[in-house]
Amino acid sequence: MKKYLFLIIMTVVAFLVVSGCQSSESSQQGNNENTDPLSPLEETAKVVIAEDGSASGAGFYIAKDKGYFEEYNIDVEFATFGNSDEMLPAVAAGEVDVAGGVSSASFFNSIAQGIDVRFIADKGHNNKGNSYFTFVVRDDLKDEITDYPDVKGKKIAVSTKNAVDHYIYNEMLKHGGVSPDEVEFVLMSDFANMMAAMGNKQIDLALQIEPLITQGENKGIHKRFLDATDYAPEAQIAMVLGSPKFLTERRDVAVRFMAAYLRGVRDYHDVFVKGKDDGGEVVSIMANHTALKDEELWKEVGVTGLNPNGYIFEEDVKKQYQFYKDNGAIQGDLDFDKIIDMSLVEEVLDLIGTYEE
Incomplete structure (x- = not known):
């Protein structure tokens, strides 16, 4: 009889332990589903990127072709503009969400004159020993x-x-x-x-x-x-620009977009900087999206440096601005604390982790 009671008690205890574990696991799964900021968007979001097929757009191309944007339910559309005079107002107005910007006096002058765009990630610098x-x-x-x-x-x-x-x-x-x-x-x-x-x-x-x-x-x-x-170890050649509307009113989309972009950049960095063999997938993507169609030549050329953690060389951007200003080519002042906005990159790095060399 005692043995029978002991078996009943052990069965009840085991049931309670298992039930408790399942309840805890279910609770954790529920919390992850509700709080995971990188779960796919409930509805497909379109993101317009102003990109002209330059090699520095590698992060965009790779993220698109490898399905990283699609994982977050983002549909990207590439738009082309004749020059920055047409492109920058479209970014400021939110007609274009993301674009590439190359440092120049005219570029800075447009911003100084009231066109509101933000520098949100790296899009091009030189690699030591094999510069683009x-x-x-x-x-x-x-x-x-x-x-x-x-x-x-x-x-x-x-x-x-x-x-x-x-x-x-x-x-x-x-x-x-x-x-x-x-x-x-x-x-x-x-x-x-x-x-x-x-x-x-x-x-x-x-x-x-x-x-x-x-x-x-x-x-x-x-x-x-x-x-x-x-002589220019941290020259910031190009930056990813973001529309203020994209960064604020569509922040949930922007976070996922940046996560996909950095994943694409990391794949690019793995292949072209670290020499990882991915079976030629990244080279094929670059040949598909850029003017350089010769995949064999991609193995010889110096490639654009792209920071797998997204950060730009902020001090160099300011130094370039000062150079143009000293030449008398800048009209107006810029508030770089407002223009350079690394908050999106930092938010994403907290989620996907820092890339270790």
């Missing part, structure tokens, strides 16, 4: 121009004045102890024309971009000239 955006020297001068002071007296082509190209050019001269008066600044807006001018020996150096850097080297027209991170 760097100087090249004419092939027949490669043994003559071997160090920065050697550029004195040379003709140097730059694509824009009072923009990030001009800023990097100026940083290179300062690094070499060369005055702007001691070189000839050649304004040449078309990068392909730079390569032609190099071949015709009309210029000696040029601030060039990929894939023209690699193509020119393969053709024996020019060689990379040292490394851009020697």
Whole structure:
């Protein structure tokens, strides 16, 4: 009888323990469902991205093609604009949610004149040793121009004045102890024309971009000239811009968008910086979305640096602004505490974790 009672008691205890565990587990699952900020949106949300197929848009392309946006029930649409004068007002008005912005005096002037956009993540910087955006020297001068002071007296082509190209050019001269008066600044807006001018020996150096850097080297027209991170180690070339409406009125969408974007950037970083073998998927995505269609050439070119944790080089953005202002190209002041908004990146990093090198 005692043995029978003991078995009944143990059965009841076991039942209560199991029931309690199931209740606790059910409660935890319910809490996760209710509070998980990265669960898919209840309704599909459209996000418009102003992107023109530049390599720095890698995070957008990879997140789209690998289904990261779709996981959060986000449908992205790419829109193109002729120039920033058309694009920035659309972002400020919320007609475009996200865009890419390249540093220039005209870009900063638009913001100073009341166009309200925010810098919300990194969209391009140089990688040490293999920069996407760097100087090249004419092939027949490669043994003559071997160090920065050697550029004195040379003709140097730059694509824009009072923009990030001009800023990097100026940083290179300062690094070499060369005055702007001691070189000839050649304004040449078309990068392909730079390569032609190099071949015709009309210029000696040029601030060039990929894939023209690699193509020119393969053709024996020019060689990379040292490394851009020697003199501009944290040059912020491009930023992800966000509409204030997107960041506030559609914050739930914005958080998921940024999570997907950073996941795409991390895949890109894994392949192009860490050398991870993903079976060619990321290279194929880049070839599909950009002007460089040759997948084999993607294995040779220097690629845009993209921060897998999203942060931009804030101090360098301010330094570029000051450079343009000192040149008399800026009208008005900017409140960078308002314009640079890393809160979305920080919120997402708390959710998906920090990328460790």
